[in-house]
Amino acid sequence: MKPSRDTKYSKELLSAIGDLGHATNAELLVQLRSVFPEVSATTVHRATARLADRGKVLEAPVSKHGCLRYDSTTTPHDHFICSVCDGIRNINIAADILPMVSSALGGCKITGKLVIYGTCERCLNRKVTV
Ligand SMILES: [Zn+2]
Ligand SMILES: [Zn+2]
Structure with missing residues (x-):
């Protein structure tokens, strides 16, 4: 075929x-x-x-x-999104962060994905030089 x-x-x-x-x-x-x-x-x-x-x-x-x-990454992972350039990248922090979040919530089970917002280092550098 x-x-x-x-x-x-x-x-x-x-x-x-x-x-x-x-x-x-x-x-x-x-x-x-x-x-x-x-x-x-x-x-x-x-x-x-x-x-x-x-x-x-x-x-x-x-x-x-x-x-x-x-x-393109089909294994579970979380994301960082730059709110200035809208760039997105993968981060693997769930294993460290989720137990903390879960215990802060009195033992709730976290099933959602984490999305962390901020300003990426490229945009930070650009701001400094402007
Ligand atoms: Zn950026
Ligand atoms: Zn991703």
């Missing part, structure tokens, strides 16, 4: 998400169009939704503008 166009797009999308770590459909459209100029936004939306359905990518916390962001 020869690979369908969808398979071709999904493959390229997966590698683009892998390169970027976290990516919105808009960012992925730009990437994909550099390889397949004919691809439409709808195609990208459908293909990324399908990748998420199949567990090939995860949904990361949304961007500042509420755009869905996909995550």
Whole structure:
């Protein structure tokens, strides 16, 4: 069976998400169009939704503008989001933090993901030099 166009797009999308770590459909459209100029936004939306359905990518916390962001890391992890540049990165602090939060809450079980907001070091440095 020869690979369908969808398979071709999904493959390229997966590698683009892998390169970027976290990516919105808009960012992925730009990437994909550099390889397949004919691809439409709808195609990208459908293909990324399908990748998420199949567990090939995860949904990361949304961007500042509420755009869905996909995550290439499919093992459980938490996130730091810079509120200045909207950059997102993975952090693994749950094992250290959750027992503290849980005991502060009198033993509640924490099941949600942690999202820590702040200003990344790049934005901090930029502010100093401006
Ligand atoms: Zn930043
Ligand atoms: Zn992530």
